[in-house]
């Protein structure tokens with residue numbers, strides 16, 4: 001049985017080791033969907049949660065979605081930045097990660113404090129359905145491993161459930177295209193080039209800022225996008 005931490009205690013070494021062990025096992029088993037070799041570090045996680053702090057109306061609660069929550073490093077940061085009344089849907093396609101996240105809703109000090117304002121959905125993100133509405137979407141999906149049409153379908157879904165004025169923040173790893181140009185089969189390199197053009201298309205249309213997070217393994221970039229008020 002997992003130990004429960006007190007609310008003032010940060011995620012300890014034991015917890016982090018458990019996260020990493022599960023993540024690495026799943027990365028070996030399903031690398032295409034997992035898309036990384038280690039969970040995100042705290043610098044990346046807190047930068048992704050930026051638009052939970054930078055809210056336009058400080059009185060209005062936010063409806064938040066995290067896509068691809070994995071072992072929950074970003075979910076924990078989201079919970080730390082949330083205020084009274086905010087809600088979060090944690091979406092994860094891998095059933096082992098989804099079970100682990102359900103455990104965190106009980107044992108993690110910040111996530112357990114949310115009570116029924118946090119929910120885990122074990123499904124593909126675009127199977128959440130068309131009726132959802134979010135002010136902030138934080139995506140950890142490994143777009144670099146997807147086809148261009150998969151990326152387009154997910155971006156279209158995000159923007160269909162994002163409220164006007166809402167924010168989407170998502171990340172990827174620096175230099176993956178350059179590394180793939182050297183070591184990957186040509187077909188895989190071309191597939192990634194095509195999916196990155198779709199990402200660029202959305203960033204050119206709605207992007208409001210890009211960050212580089214060097215203290216992460218591997219170093220990452222984040223794109224922040226905003227849905228226009230008149231859409």
Ligand SMILES: C[S@@+](CC[C@H](N)C(=O)[O-])C[C@H]1O[C@@H](n2cnc3c(N)ncnc32)[C@H](O)[C@@H]1O
Pocket residue numbers: 033034035036038039040067068069070071072073074091092093094097123124125126140141142
């Ligand atoms: C790069 S990992 C990120 C995990 C975690 N957010 C982090 O930062 O450490 C991507 C996660 O997305 C999940 N995933 C991949 N495709 C998905 C999809 N279509 N819908 C929901 N989750 C998905 C994977 O199972 C994996 O947990």
